[in-house]
Amino acid sequence: MSTPSPRPLALVTGASNGIGYEIARLCALNGFDLVATGRSEKINAAAAQFIRDGANVTAVRADLAEASGVEKVWKAVEDTGRPLAVAVLNAGRSIGGAFIDTDLDDELALISLNVTSVVHLAKHVARRMAAHQAGKILITSSLSATLPTPYETVYGPSRAFTRMFALGLREELEEHGVTVTTLMPGATDSDFHARAGMNDTVFGPGMKKNSRKDVARQGFLAMMEGRAEVVGGDAATKRTAIEHRFLPETYKAARHATKAKPRSH
Numbered sequence: 001m002s003t004p005s006p007r008p009l010a011l012v013t014g015a016s017n018g019i020g021y022e023i024a025r026l027c028a029l030n031g032f033d034l035v036a037t038g039r040s041e042k043i044n045a046a047a048a049q050f051i052r053d054g055a056n057v058t059a060v061r062a063d064l065a066e067a068s069g070v071e072k073v074w075k076a077v078e079d080t081g082r083p084l085a086v087a088v089l090n091a092g093r094s095i096g097g098a099f100i101d102t103d104l105d106d107e108l109a110l111i112s113l114n115v116t117s118v119v120h121l122a123k124h125v126a127r128r129m130a131a132h133q134a135g136k137i138l139i140t141s142s143l144s145a146t147l148p149t150p151y152e153t154v155y156g157p158s159r160a161f162t163r164m165f166a167l168g169l170r171e172e173l174e175e176h177g178v179t180v181t182t183l184m185p186g187a188t189d190s191d192f193h194a195r196a197g198m199n200d201t202v203f204g205p206g207m208k209k210n211s212r213k214d215v216a217r218q219g220f221l222a223m224m225e226g227r228a229e230v231v232g233g234d235a236a237t238k239r240t241a242i243e244h245r246f247l248p249e250t251y252k253a254a255r256h257a258t259k260a261k262p263r264s265h
């Protein structure tokens with residue numbers, strides 16, 4: 001019979017790539033075992049790195065836009081038979097383009113991933129952690145939660161939901177010994193914008209973006225400290241987040257459109 005691992009357990013979604021991959025590495029390097037999830041087979045190579053970083057890893061391939069994918073991930077957590085010390089709900093995506101051109105089913109799937117799956121997984125996580133009177137949750141939102149996002153019209157509102165959901169849940173879970181932290185990255189150097197079909201915009205190749213390692217480190221530290229929110233990125237990104245509190249939504253919408261509108265449009 002194998003000896004149970006003394007390391008605490010962390011769940012990280014979207015751990016196969018980008019910001020989530022870097023957060024999962026930080027978890028591994030800081031003494032956590034992992035349930036690490038991704039949609040693609042890249043999760044297996046990522047898991048191999050987390051093992052080299054010192055973690056025992058359960059890799060799960062699941063589409064979180066489907067309720068069955070969320071249940072598959074949660075079953076993997078339950079099957080460990082261990083308390084969940086940390087949960088990083090990070091998987092997400094955007095869709096670029098004019099709303100009259102973009103595909104409705106694709107946008108409804110985005111809402112399933114960015115909104116529904118976060119609520120679904122958080123229900124399991126929050127109940128489990130509250131029962132143990134301990135735990136730390138990190139939910140990835142975005143700087144896009146602080147403005148309308150024309151030409152990724154559905155994305156910003158999906159992250160605004162995530163942010164307010166996380167802040168509300170934080171207030172509720174405090175009395176149960178559980179913290180909830182919101183990570184709000186500015187534009188970050190991952191595959192995010194390319195996958196959103198935004199290479200033909202200011203967000204495409206050539207834009208100077210925040211380092212995903214820096215964003216991940218800021219999110220991980222804020223979660224470990226139990227902070228409410230952290231803007232992920234450099235000083236200019238943090239200044240923009242402050243500026244957004246005072247600018248009219250219509251002004252911010254017009255400014256975002258200049259950056260997100262396809263050049264060929």
Ligand SMILES: NC(=O)c1ccc[n+]([C@@H]2O[C@H](COP(=O)([O-])OP(=O)(O)OC[C@H]3O[C@@H](n4cnc5c(N)ncnc54)[C@H](OP(=O)(O)O)[C@@H]3O)[C@@H](O)[C@H]2O)c1
Pocket residue numbers: 013014015016017018019020037038039040041042043062063064065090091092093094113140141142143144159184185186187188189190191192193195
């Ligand atoms: N990059 C930015 O500029 C930026 C800015 C603000 C906020 N964010 C937020 O940061 C989070 C991570 O994004 P990222 O920049 O790291 O993007 P990324 O490099 O594209 O990584 C996205 C991660 O989410 C997973 N994922 C995507 N669709 C999924 C699905 N249907 N089911 C399960 N997993 C899925 C991907 O899995 P596979 O790779 O295996 O498909 C990957 O692990 C997102 O929530 C995003 O909204 C990003």
